[in-house]
Amino acid sequence: MEIKQEQKVSGERIYSGNILNLNKDQVEFSNGLTSVREVVEHSGGVSVLAENEEGKVLLIKQYRYPVDEVIYEIPAGKLEIGEDLEECAARELREETGYQAEKFTELYKFYPTPGYSTECIYIFQAEKLSYVGRELEEGEYIEVVPKSKAELKELFKNGELKDSKTLISVMHYLGDL
């Protein structure tokens, strides 16, 4: 079966914001049918799987307004337009946890919600960490919670890892993949 693609016929910018824009596009399929696509434009995110000098993975706990919950995440931030991926990884790791790393390696690149968002999230592994001090942005309230492998396994098994990038990173860390 052919995978039919769709072409944009027209588009409307609904909203231009700080962290996202919203577009409403008309698309046409190859059979002539048309449909509407509601698309969140997001510049992408970079996240970091980092083990500190004690062999613990740096998780953070943060209140997330959209889901009204304090959840565990790996350090992460929004990619500035044109920003280098590794620079973004280093900046967010430093700001949120206070650690610098000597080496960053890209592990994963994924779309959290390809049905309605352009966002792509990168996961980097950070190695050879040293503590240099945190630099939180104003309005960021973040608790750093280093977790051992055994503790991560517990959190995973108990369904306490609810964020996509964090779940993928911890499954990578725990598994033999």
Add this chain to the structure above:
Amino acid sequence: MEIKQEQKVSGERIYSGNILNLNKDQVEFSNGLTSVREVVEHSGGVSVLAENEEGKVLLIKQYRYPVDEVIYEIPAGKLEIGEDLEECAARELREETGYQAEKFTELYKFYPTPGYSTECIYIFQAEKLSYVGRELEEGEYIEVVPKSKAELKELFKNGELKDSKTLISVMHYLGDL
């Protein structure tokens, strides 16, 4: 350190759509600072990790307009408001792959992008499958591609699994977690 939560001060509905709504809320932190939260409201999604009678996992290939790419995914769909999770899983599996399952078990519940979306995605495991015929919705162009464990490992290693729910499901399937 206390994890400071934020309270909604006021809210504005920017857009009400077919698959999502967009709100712009003013929030206040406990220290009196205020900020803006752009929040995509989404009713949630249910996805299905299903092995067919030949021991192959049912992946689908689908063009995703927001990321302008044909990607692999597990069968999934949007939760209707008030809909039972298992019913949604069964419906989407049937519509997209033509399979019925005797048993559904919840494996994961995660937030793809808790920073700006309310969406929660559930992953169910479907067991004891039988083929009864597909029922695609109008405008759905989906190719079903059953994959063996070895094939999934290849796709995973080559970075060809780019969708969050699919990556998590395949890591679960391949790993010993």
